[in-house]
Amino acid sequence: MTESSAVQFDRVSVRYGQVTALRDFSLDVATGETVALLGPSGSGKSTALKALAGFVRPTSGRVLLAGQDVTGVPPHKRGLGVVVQQYALFPHLTVADNIGFGLRARRMRRAESARRVEEMLELVGMERYGRRYPRELSGGQQQRVAIARALAIRPPVLLLDEPLSALDAQLRADMLDELRQLRDELPDIAILYVTHDQTEALTLAHRIAVMREAELLDLDTAQGLYRQPPSEFTAAFLGGANLLPATVRDANGTVDVGAVTVNAMAPGPLVPGAHVRLAVRPHTIGVRRDGPGLAAVLTGLQWRGANYRLTCLIAGLDEPGGVSVHADVPSVDGLPRVGSPVRVRLPEHGAAVVARAGAASTAGDAGESSPQNLAGVA
Amino acid sequence: MTTAALAVERPARATRVSPLLWALPPLVVLAGFLIYPLVLVGVQSVTNEDGVRTLETWRSVLAAGEFHRAIGNTVLIAGAATAGCIVLGTFFAVVLALVPFPGSGAAARAIDTVLAFPSFLIALSFTFLYGAAGVLQLGDFLYSRWCVILAEITFYTPFVMRPALAALTHLPAERLAVAASLGARPGQVLRRVVLPEIAPAVAAGGALTLLLTLNEFGIVLFIGAKDVITLPMLVHSKGVVTFDYPSACVVAVVEVALSVLLYLLYRRIFRRKGARGADLVP
Amino acid sequence: MLIWSRSARWPIWALFAAVFLVIVAAPLAVLVAAALATEWNDVLPGGFTVAHLGSALTGENQASLLVSLQTAAVAGLAAVAVGTWAALALAAAPRWLRKGADGLLHLPVAIPSVVVGLGLLVAYSRPPLLLNGTRWIVLIAHLVLVLSFSYATVSSALTRIDDSYAQVAASLGARPALVLWRVRLPMLLPAMSAAAALAVALSMGEVGATIMVYPPDWRTLPVTVFTLTDRGRTFDAAAATLILLGATLVALLILGRVSRGRTTTGVSP
Known part of the structure; x- marks a missing residue:
């Protein structure tokens, strides 16, 4: 999986001073695939996403997009779609201008950009809201706009950082359904989905990468991890x-x-x-x-x-x-x-x-970190 | 992704140098218009009118009685005004936040507006209020230190009230209710729940007030009491009334040393504790 | 909330009202009354006239008012520009530089305004730059004195704005310059207009440094008010002060209108 991978982390480490936020992280995501980075807070999953988006620079290792090394490339030249936790919709711009932001940055012609914005509003079911300001929208609507804004630039990779964490429980379930539908409508996009919620990961992801203490612990299909947990x-x-x-x-x-x-x-x-x-x-x-x-x-x-x-x-x-x-x-x-x-x-x-011990019995509990093979498995 | 391939590695170096370059212009402005003049003030204080380096000016200024009186007045006025502001600002904040009445919002805004006024306005109105020919006909009160102190209290109370009020809005009403339900009388609630909560904010506001009252000039100038000479007044009179630059510079150096010392102390204590609200931003 | 019985609140309110009257209300009321008084030798003014206000708006006083307005506008604008620049540049700077420069930028608060004026006199009465006797020295003094406040206002607003706005903008393909122009500055606009308002208010009332450095042809209104008081023309001084307050208020209202007209920003939660 080298040439065909949309995203490739190659032994990426990120250190802030003394703190290691991500250690030796390797992961491939294929086009059309959704991978969830699942882990408790501080497990390094958001750092991995930021390293991919270019918001933090890896201390060592490489990040590749479609086989090309982009480790030193600034975010605005990577062309990824990013949705962050609190959405970061620009408060001074209308919904339409928010969605069109990336198009304008690319100097797309006005008419074409307007058409694309319409298309995106339709995709997320917000046709009538183009002239509103973000603060006039509900949390769920804001999230849809954030996704539309990220998708408007037709990115090959979509990064979602805890997109449902700002919503209340009922809305979260509805939006999870919508995200699942959206995922099925976008067969050409690789999606990296960061979450601490197992339900979101199980619902959306083809594969789940379980993170713990700045490291990738387990990686398998959702079903595989659930049925036969490796650790x-x-x-x-x-x-x-x-x-x-x-x-x-x-x-x-x-x-x-x-x-x-x-x-x-x-x-x-x-x-x-x-x-x-x-x-x-x-x-x-x-x-x-x-x-x-x-x-x-x-x-x-x-x-x-x-x-x-x-x-x-x-x-x-x-x-x-x-x-x-x-x-x-x-x-x-x-x-x-x-x-x-x-x-x-x-x-x-x-x-x-x-198969492996080296972990606490409850989620989020920090046990000893090195996973070891149990004597029981030959 | 084709664009991505074009620009590997190069931006990384650019981002390392440019933050320093970008920070330069505002610092140049500050260096040229504040630091360089202050350094020259220091140099001037040890240079006599013929351009010879000497400590003679320092000796004569420090020995003069008016300098001692000015230091005494400055410290006394600043200390007393600050104490008054702390008492009054806390009282205003507690009443406005915890014993509100119809119109307390307007009262708070009225006190706040004083911040936008020039300080000499207070002094000017005091000449009518407390002057020999004014409303209260208090004779010589206008030209006493106490009048200056009262004027400074009037002007600087918002500097304490504002952070105290901000701290009180963070105090959950439930905590007072719980304290009362546990049998604490209002006085006890005030002493044991409210005051400890707002103490850091009041202290920060008080420290800032002390700094500003040490430097206050407009009020003293406008009241124009001949006996109430403070350090800033001395700088003014030596600088532009008698044009004795070296002496003015000596007084200025002493004053800056005093203020900067206090300022560093203030930053050290309150930045670390993160006592917000007492920031410069009203 | 603190005092639960209504009857116990009355004495507190009475005390508050008394102190408020003496400390806050009386000085303002007296100033307004004095500005309109013909004479004041008793408890109340002897009669009322608008003559003082009239004289405050003509001749030298009017010229001073214009000088004050121009000084406040130029110094305020420059202070907001430099302060915003400093806040933005330092946010990206390394930690040691940020801490040091932050302390330096707050320093003018601690320096007495009279000393700022004296310093400018000493430094710019000699080569290489002779500014003493020109209006520039007044403008510079005002800029230095209000810079701290505008920097503090903008930089504290900047720390409240999440990094993710700029990050998302960059991820959408915006170059740093575009991020600055289309995202960071618009989001800072409310803080910048607040900083401008503060700068204008402070500059309009500045005396300490101005009285040290002003040339005869660039006398601000507060200095004129002082000369009036010094000559015993206190009613004219009161009227000029009232005009000064009015002008400041109008300037602040216009600034508020401008910032509200340009953007309806409330940073979304």
């Missing part, structure tokens, strides 16, 4: 998986969690007898008063409308103090009371053995 950090950050200590029973992925045996997905052949971590999604866990399963105590119960989130403390499992797991169960009656003993049932399938 504990990704397992927890993407979908909030529970991580349970397990012992490998055979190379195909059969593992023991305490007294329970589970057929899990494995990234490769496993070493029998090795200690590994099992990623189990909350919605796949069942909690019953009795019957088979791991013995536990219900320590928390939260009603969340569509379901309940239960917190259960499983005793034993070779961990002092036990292991706490989250389970999302449907709102049915007959729930056990907090403090009462329960049985935690792990899913027959769908759990995944995590």
